[in-house]
Amino acid sequence: MLWKKTDNHPTAATNCNVDESENLALNKTTSQLNPFLRNKWGADRAVDGQHSDLSSEGGQCTVSAYGKSTAEWRVDLEGVFNIQYIFVQYRTNNMVWDENHPNTGTFMGFSIYISNTTKKEEGMLCFKDTNYTRDTIPNPFTIPCRIFGRYVIYFNNRTHPPFPSGYSMFAYNDLCEVEVYGCPALDSIGEDCPSPCPDNCLQGQCDDIHGTCVTCLDGYGGQRCDQKCTDNTFGPNCTNTHSNCSDGGQCDHADGGCSHGCDNSTHDGYASCPSNRYGNNCQENCSINCKDPERCDKITGHCEGGCQVGWKGSRCDRKEASDQSPTSSSEYHLSPEVIYSIGAMFIVTIVIIIILIIKIRGMKRHSRENNRKDNDEHVTKTEASYDFYDTIPDDYFGYHVLAEVPKISTYGVLHENQNPSVALDVNKLNV
Known part of the structure; x- marks a missing residue:
């Protein structure tokens, strides 16, 4: 069995002895998706081996940022291990953990993944809470998880409302401790992991209790990969078959190759030739x-x-x-349809050119006639202006010969008439 998931706590009868196994996560490298602003609540707090103070101010718990729809935390075991189970202690603020605790709603719905990369999508789901309520979710939480892997990833989200009853509005990873237990080597089996896995297990990986291989090396099958492939089977776990060896003999148990070549229409003795190849071994x-x-x-x-x-x-x-020389010009003859098309295009082109010439000539003729007409009108207007001046009388502009105005002696007038009033009038005249 590669992995197992139950609601019961692991026991010594089915798992490595917890007391004698190593906490694989202790002081290993950690990270989280949405850290809080201050370093005092960093991701490493969850693997420091301390969880006596479960408050946010005790310095032993990780606290993630507020108001986020997803929360993710992971630890790098710094190698692939045969994981047995995982212990999770969530933050309680040192309060009684029951249905009235404010953090039960943030813990509900969490998942645990085991992966050989930092991406949970590329690993295996170990556990996901879908049934617990505020009054039933345990804390601390022990999760059986028998999977080979390097990264243990805690994940929770609040991305698809409406949420189940009791869930918080946002997601958090307020972890005070995460412990990972299992065999520290890939090639060990048994209650305390003392025995090596069978030789033909791929990458030396096997079930830690029974020693059954996760998968076999090419050419071997059976639960412990101790059976060599026969009857024209080959590959990992002897899952590939063919009967295309040219001599009808057994193909190679590992790669399926034929010692004396393959039948026609096959490639490497077992695969059909691609569409553009044929012959012996598709050559x-x-x-x-x-x-x-x-x-x-x-x-x-x-x-x-x-x-x-x-x-x-x-x-x-x-x-x-061919009846004709390859260099003969007749080899490159044109079809009647092409000739007709070329001829029609030529005629249309000639007609268009003729029409353009006629239009251009007409435009030039019209332009010359307009220029001649404008010149005639200008000459007529000029002659008319000269005739007009000839008919004007000499006194038309108001010029007249002025007569001599006789001078009046004011002296004589003054002495001829001694009347003061008259003199006064003369003075007015002189003014």
Whole structure:
């Protein structure tokens, strides 16, 4: 059995003795997806071996950021191990753990993955809570998880509302301690892991209790991989079969190869040739001159559907004879349809050119006539202006010969009339 998952705690009868096994996670490298702002609650707090103070201020617990929809924490065991079970202690703030505890809702729904990479998707799901409620979820929690792996990953999420009853709105990984127990070597079995796995187990991995291999090396089968493949079977766990060796003999138990070659239409003795190959061990290429290029019978190489124009033979590898020299110009004759098309295009082109010439000439003629008309109108206007000036009388612009104005002696006037009022009038006149 590769791995086992139950609701019961592991016992000495089915697992390595916990008291005598090593905590594989102790002080190993850790990381978390959404750490809190302060380093005092770092991911390493969960593997420091301390969980006497389960509060956030005790310095022994990891605390993740608030308000996140996913929470993820992992420890690197720094090697692939035969894991037995995992111990998880969640943060309680040193309060009684029951249905009224505020952290039960954040613990519910968590998962544990075992992986050989840092990605949980590339590993195996060890445990996922789908049934616990606030008043039934245990803390601390011991999880049987018999899987080979390097990374132990704690995961929780709140990404698909509505959530089950009792769940918190956000996800957290407030872990005070995570301990991983199992055999520290891949090649050990038994209650205290003293015995090596069978020789033909792939990568030396086997069930820690019974010694059955996870999978076998190529060419071997059986629970302990101690049976050599027979009856034309080969590969890991003897799961591949074929009967294509040319002499009808047994193929190689590991890779399926044939000591005296393979039948036609097969590749490496067991796989059918690809569509563009044929022959013994698929060594020949189908002709590119097949009507369907590079597709032929996998045994004979005969083209499927005949040959392309100019080729003949069952494999389309011979060129058809020609009555004319390859360099003769008649080899490159044009079909009547092409000639008709070229002729029509030529005629249309000529007609278009003629129409353009006629239009250009008409435009030039029209332009010259407009210029001549404009010149005639200008000359007519100029002559008309000269005739107008000839008809104007001499006094049209108001010029007249002025007569001599007689001078009046104011002195004589003043002395001829001594009337003051008259003199006054004369003064006004002089003004």
